[in-house]
Amino acid sequence: MTTATAHHDDHGHHGPAKGIMRWVLTTNHKDIGSMYLWFSFTMLFIGGAMALIIRSELFQPGMQLIEPEFFNQMTTMHGLIMVFGVVMPAFVGLANWMVPLMVGAPDMALPRMNNWSFWILPFAFGMLLLTLFTEAGAPNFGWTFYAPLSTTYAPSSVTFFIFGVHMMGISSIMGAINIVVTILNLRAPGMTLMKMPLFVWTWLITAYLLIAVMPVLAGVVTMMLMDIHFGTSFFDAAGGGDPVLFQHVFWFFGHPEVYIMILPAFGIVSQIIPTFARKPLFGYASMVYATSSIAFLSFIVWAHHMFTVGLPLETELFFMYATMLIAIPTGVKVFNWVSTMFRGSMTFETPMLFALAFVVLFTIGGFSGLMLAIAPADFQYHDTYFVVAHFHYVLVPGALFGIIAGVYYWLPKWTGNYYDEKLGKFHFWMSFIGVNVTFFPMHFIGLAGMPRRIPDYALQFADFNAIATVGAFIFGFSQLVLLYVVIKSIRGGEKATDEVWEGAEGLEWTIPSPAPYHTFAEPPHVK
Amino acid sequence: MFSRTWQRLSSVVLGLFLSPAIMADWELNMPQGVTDISQSIYDLHMLIFWICVWIGVVVFGVMFYSIFAHRKSKGAKASQFHESLGLELLWTALPTAILIAMAVPATTTLIKMYDTTDAQVDIKITGHQWKWQYDYLGEDVGFFSNLTTSQDEIYDRTAKGDNYLLEVDKHVVVPTGQKIRFLITSNDVIHAWWVPEIAVKKDAIPGYINESWALIPEGKEGLYRGQCAELCGVDHGFMPIVLEAVTEDQYQIWLDDQRAAAEAQAAAALGDFSHEQLMVKGAEVYARSCAACHGAEGEGMGSVFPALAGSAIATGDMAEHIDIVLNGKQGTAMQAFAAQLGEVDLAAVITYERNAWGNDAGDTVTPKMIIDAKQ
């Protein structure tokens, strides 16, 4: 018994291996979390560069910089990279770092699988990006890859795209399983489900969503593969297939997917606001129930992306009502956050600024979502820049700000040093201004009738497009500040305390800063 | 460019504080359109918009109040309340009530939009990469409608016209005061036919025929422009729609003209054409229908669009040449022109290709040969 403990302690103190093999072979949740985050950050700059190419071409009417074909490749790759390469890996990275620390577990439950689920990703995206240099060019059919544009009429790179999606899917499913198992099995004694921090809760629900819908995505790309190479006609009308079937299957994955991209951000914000308001989260239980209802409803609203495909009236009505319903739990969350702030004692460090911007701007995205849910009106909104404005409001100041808020919030715990607060605030304000200047005008041009995914546009849309492009450059370049802040904090700076933040509560703040390589070898007790 | 942008920006900001009528001029908002349906949709849009604004004012109001009043720097002490079943029920029930109130007019409007019965005019609309085809069912009138904006405008080599990217060679003409049913389908990938002013947007899907309708009231004659709204490939941004609403009388006259023109064309095809006549006409047709891809001098474009000057097909076997122009080539941008161009135009453009830019096939393709090839 004593020797076993001694051995255990010994194990607890040895550090990481040296050199590159540390990263290739690591099974440590902190290492893997960091790799996910760096991967996501890299992809953010690649996907962001593509966005700037798109916005540059759209700066004024006429084709100046690139050809329509390349434009379509850019929109497609931008969307795929941001969704699968930035937002999802960043959340998995945060989960890797924080879930074990928050539930008092020594590591993720399945550490080897963890290593593998990360290392698949660089290969998947490497392959996807390399298609840009093939003769046929990269995928050009939009991130929603509607058949038959993505089957019969696709460039030959579509096969690599399908393979890449399969790899990302495997990675996500493995990551999700790992998170579920960790949360359900490795919680410290005393931490009942209803005592779990909300970040853990939202990730638990997200992980179930992932396990439920990633196989559907894998299914739909496999059907494409069969159509393209093996003579089937799932989506080919000429062969008796059905192009609309593609959209049903895709959005059955796609709508839960958009919640996969926001629920963990809800969790992060629910950690940050109480900390900086120095007041417990308002309505913890209702937050859990609201998140669960959103997750459930997200399975029965998919056809709101298909209001114009000619669904029967009854179907159309059902999906309109269901979509409107989803606004209710979403509203509950916003009301709870605001009530948490009410009569608190607030300070406004960078994580809090991003969290507050999240609440306001995500809500604006929710409002436009509610407008889109009104089916008759969606006939006018659908496939215009209004939709582009909507999903960028929920994804950029929503998901992405949530991620950035989390990074600032936990960075001192990871590096042991406070980040540069001045630069952090500068980064916040530049991002905040950039995001709004970029995406707010898109509501106007969408309502005025500009379709999405076009490389050139009529003259009446010129002014707002020019403004949006200016905003995009402000936003894009301010992310370099974040890079600088992160590196600076890794290199040094004011030493962080264990609690890091005055009002912070939770197991992750009971361990030293920086978090040692191994934590909670002995499970803590939660009262 | 830039100074104009800023001018416009400042006027927009000012405009927000001025009357909504001025805002409408600047196209910040959804058009009210010219049909009952488009008006109902606009009303729904404004209703839900104001609902959102008011919820926003309340929620953000409370939030900003807390941000200003309950800050630590002002010595605020945090209270520790963190639960209230009453409040949770309230802010679940209240939005539910608002949404139900909202669902009622939305449902009524949607039901109206789906009622395509009793139409007086049926127009079949077929999406092609990258043009629209219109067939007036039962009227024996049909045609293709192509973008007319020139490559020079698109590539900034000349000034852009007023209706840049929103102009076509043949308008889809419809009568006012009559219920028009659109039957929408596609020949290749999915497109979407959208004219905002009549609030009709429907996907054009191969293998499906979707229905939609519009009734443009008398007195609302005019041109209404729209665009394809579903990504359909490289020229998705370049297949606009121009809807021309005319009075019932003018519509009948227009139909007669169309039929007369078609007959004249068919008759002409049976006549005799000299090589020179065909060359002159062929140059026109080529510039209009082919130059966008094959280059003004038949020099081709990039690696995808082959040069016709010196091309083996264009100088070789005539039947093969006729075949590719009539039937296109599957899976490439070279489309079938058999239905798009008349026999005379086809004969002319093929003759032209065989004998222009140094091509020296030396032969003549006659309209009669095209009629034979079509059989």
Ligand code: HEM
């Ligand atoms: C109040 C909650 C929301 C409602 C009612 C809502 C509703 C809708 C509707 C009806 C559409 C389809 C619009 C169209 O194409 O015509 C849409 C599109 C979209 N939404 Fe939301 N939404 C909500 C929240 C979110 C969230 C939280 C996200 C992601 C974080 C999101 C991401 C997207 C995306 C990516 C699209 C566009 C997909 C595409 O066509 O490429 N939405 N939303």
Ligand SMILES: [Cu+2]
């Ligand atoms: Cu959705």
Ligand SMILES: [Cu+2]
């Ligand atoms: Cu299109």
